[in-house]
Amino acid sequence: MHHFSDASTCGYGQCSYLRMINENDEIHCTFLIGKARVSPSKIITIPRLELTAAVVSVRMSNMLREELNLTNVDEFFWTDSKVVLGYINNDARRFHTFVANRVQKIRQSTEPEQWLYVPTDENPADIASRGRTINELLSSNWFSGPSFLWEREITTSDVVLDLPVGDPEVKKIQTLQTKTTESKDLVDHLSKFSSWSKATKAIARLLRWIKRDKASSPASVSEQEDARCWHAPKRNFQIGDIVMDIDETLPRSEWRLGRITETVLSSDGLVRKAKIALGDKRLNKKGERVHKTSIVERPAQKLVLLLEAE
Known part of the structure; x- marks a missing residue:
């Protein structure tokens, strides 16, 4: 037919x-x-x-x-x-x-x-x-x-079947390209250090760079003293604060840094305890931390505020 x-x-x-x-x-x-x-x-x-x-x-x-x-x-x-x-x-x-x-x-x-x-x-x-x-x-x-x-043989015409450019019946496809950039603040950088000693040395080198001092020698004792900006908190701890965990069983140079993930308020409205995420300071041969981040609960008097959460 x-x-x-x-x-x-x-x-x-x-x-x-x-x-x-x-x-x-x-x-x-x-x-x-x-x-x-x-x-x-x-x-x-x-x-x-x-x-x-x-x-x-x-x-x-x-x-x-x-x-x-x-x-x-x-x-x-x-x-x-x-x-x-x-x-x-x-x-x-x-x-x-x-x-x-x-x-x-x-x-x-x-x-x-x-x-x-x-x-x-x-x-x-x-x-x-x-x-x-x-x-x-x-x-x-x-x-x-x-x-x-x-006729015995039906011959067909060869035609181009491409749709014309700009055909109004064809849906226009709009392609969007998105590019995301991850911005890191000082809190993110400090959270990578597993001890207060390493964090102080890094801050000392940073202050030296700000002063346009191109010396490549390790940070001196006086530079490290200037870089120690930790102090007792003047406000309640908040989630996201970078703190130093005071462990009296270890030398001060081995005290670890952590980020507060949860706070526990007392009846007077003050933070008495906080859960902090601590990173293992030990590294394997590839430079990766031996254990993943651990969550520990510490009393507020054993924590020193380094950087406030934004």
């Missing part, structure tokens, strides 16, 4: 033909059905009307196969709209709702390879879309079908 569809501003329609070859290789074509409809009063673009006519062809195909009980018959669908062929053969782009729904209906019942291009002057469905008088209809190819269906 061969189905032809066409559309114009006046109307749209389709016509179907059955092409048979007998045992003597004689070809015969017969008219099966034709359907014509008036275009909607609402203004619709020609490509949309052409696509709607193609959907009508698919519906007629389904109806004919069911009514004629045809199970093993080759079917071909012809249109003179290259845009419609581009829509049907498209696998990469997304369309707006009107076109997307109709292309889906077409591809549910047919394959893109079944859709072929026919020049307008050979398309009998052009009669359904524009209308003819009785005499014009009798002298046309409406009942007999186009002449190439009567």
Whole structure:
């Protein structure tokens, strides 16, 4: 079966033909059905009307196969709209709702390879879309079908099926690229030190750099004294504060730094205890800490505030 569809501003329609070859290789074509409809009063673009006519062809195909009980018959669908062929053969782009729904209906019942291009002057469905008088209809190819269906070999036209640039039915895809940068404050840098001694030496070197002193020697005792800015807290500890854990069983140079993760308030509103995250000061051969961060609970009097949380 061969189905032809066409559309114009006046109307749209389709016509179907059955092409048979007998045992003597004689070809015969017969008219099966034709359907014509008036275009909607609402203004619709020609490509949309052409696509709607193609959907009508698919519906007629389904109806004919069911009514004629045809199970093993080759079917071909012809249109003179290259845009419609581009829509049907498209696998990469997304369309707006009107076109997307109709292309889906077409591809549910047919394959893109079944859709072929026919020049307008050979398309009998052009009669359904524009209308003819009785005499014009009798002298046309409406009942007999186009002449190439009567030939032994049907030749098809090679057309480019790429969608035109700027087609309004194609959804525009907007791609956004986001780039995030992680900013670290002094609190984040100090939390990497596992002992007060190492933190003081680092601050001493930093103060030396601020003074534009390019000396590469280790921090002196006086520079380390200047860098020691720790003091007793003048306010309650808060989550995020960087503190030093006073461990009287260890030398002061081995006291560890930590970040407060939770505070415990007493009835008078003062922080009496706090949970802090401590990092292991021991490193393996790769320079990584031996154990992950541990959470310990310490009394407030055993903590010294170094940096307040922002």
